Amino acid sequence: MSFTLPALPYAHEALEPHFDTQTMQIHHGKHHQAYVDNLNKALDGSEHAGKSLEELMGMISKLSPA
Structure with a gap:
């Protein structure tokens, strides 16, 4: 099984003016x-x-932290 990044359930610009589109694209993508x-x-x-x-x-408590 390979994990994938799910799409956001909203547009990158949906959180403006609190977070701008570019910040959301960088943070998520x-x-x-x-x-x-x-x-x-x-x-x-x-x-x-x-x-x-x-x-x-x-x-998780049994796994190596490295």
Whole structure:
């Protein structure tokens, strides 16, 4: 199982004037995408590859922090 970044349920500009469109695009499309990509890299080839987020969270205290 490979995780993907879900689309936002609203437009990037929907939070203006509090957050501008560019900030939302960078935060969601770059920062959050990096978290998803790094999770996939960490799981690739491990014994935990293919597990759901729910399964991983249920055993998080047993996982190595590295």
